[in-house]
Amino acid sequence: MRRLFALLAFFALPVAAAGEARVSVCHGYSCVAQAEIVYSAAQLDEIRRLLLAAADAPGERDALAEVVGRLYRWGGEQSAIASDRAGNFADGDGVGRMDCIDHSTSTTRLLHLLGERKWLRWHRVLEPQARYFLGLIANHWSAVIEASDGERYVVDSWFVNNGEPAVILPLDEWKKGAGPDV
Template sequence: MTRRSIALFAGLVYSMAGGPAMDRAAAAPATSINICHGYGCAFRSRLDLGPGDDRKFASILVAGRASPEAERKAIAKAVSYYEKRAQQVTGVRDQPKSEFGASKVKGQMDCVDESTNTDALLRYLARRGLLRHHKVEARDSRGFLLDGRYPHWTAVIRAPDGVKWVVDSWYAPMGGAPDIIRLGDWKSRGVLESGALNYRPDIR
């Protein structure tokens, strides 16, 4: 074989194997997100989201392109998948709400942990252009003890009509569907009142 023949053969094999596209996929850096747990982010475990996760989130969010409502349903599914990935690095499936006395227990989460983690996911999705109908807003809270309610935090998104919606994953066990309700409705509730879980996606 001449050098030219060898080069052409090598180029053909490289192209058939995926060529530059495969190189880019292999070289794509993982996105690291710190998963808060232990109440008040007492502990942080690093979750690396790689190309496989990117594809999974893209496949979930494609179902939300039709409308803001469809996108909120897709966001609920994305949160469920994300929490199952988070469980892989914490090693514990968090229980719904906040278990009394579980402060500083690794893997258990309060509303600060939950809202911080959900907010991080939403911003990850936004950076990848996967949120077509919503913008990610700053986390919000309700209750301050003097009003007879415990403080409670949530992640927030804003729809094209300006209405803000909470994405509150505190009420469900890890991997369950988050509450997605209007912020105004959420603000009026007590901490133990779920938003009736508008969306309960079936995650396989």
Template sequence: MGEITKTEEGRLFVCHGFDCSYKTRVDLRAADHAQFAAYFAKVSTPEAERSAVGKAVQYAEERAASVIGVRDLPKSDYTQSRVKGQMDCIDESTNTRSLLLYLEKRGLLKHHAVEANRSRGLFVDGRYPHSTAVLRETASGTRWAIDSWYEPAGGPPDIIPFDRWVANGRFGER
């Protein structure tokens, strides 16, 4: 599996090409920092914070696509392995977690903590292996899957209870 990419104060490292075959640095500008902060400015509930996370993921993916020069297709399959800009679930979940760590470091997450990425499916159980980024709601302990693999770059990520995400995943099922 791909390594967790390093997040630094003013940049994100974006994995692509499947299993983090390529890493592209995205330097965040003052306008990017301001945009992320704006998504979280009026957040007062865990639900609103998850909505802001979804917007932040979409924005970060748009920025990454503009730097890489390729817009990721949804649900990339193995035929796109090692194709610049295309992302498997390892790339997507790693990139999402890197963004979440950036948001956490900047103090924008008030109701959630970033956890390690998780996976489901083993083929033998009739499910395709798949990974996601995970947030834990601090008050309730509920875990949430933040899964952007199903949409093209900049599309809204699935943000669903982690237990429901784990139970899903039969071939063709979200």
């Protein structure tokens, strides 16, 4: 009976419970430009419901991939980042293009928004990490989360076009070069 009441209460929460939020999103390569994105209460409620529907850490990572994509898509409706394409070369010289520094910084900010609202139940947000070419030169950055079991994962939106679900991989695999070929 308690579960039934909890489930009913979960779906009965008003849309306004999430409140409005503002997040600064980097673009222009190395965060040379920023756009303030405003997420509505309705958008945030949609995100909250997706995340809170996850039953475990893998489910939360699946939801996070979708959530990050949606947050970027809504950000693209308000800024030039709508033109961002996967990787660095498909962007051309367009305004709104994003490199991995823009993505790792912005995705970390988006993840902090979710964490501050207590919508991440099985993960916590860490600082972005780099992977290195020949162990010497940082050639790619990504946002990072840590599961409650201590496993770390990248949340890498650089690999996809604006608005598509982010790629989430174990940090160790990513550091060895895993991820889509862009």
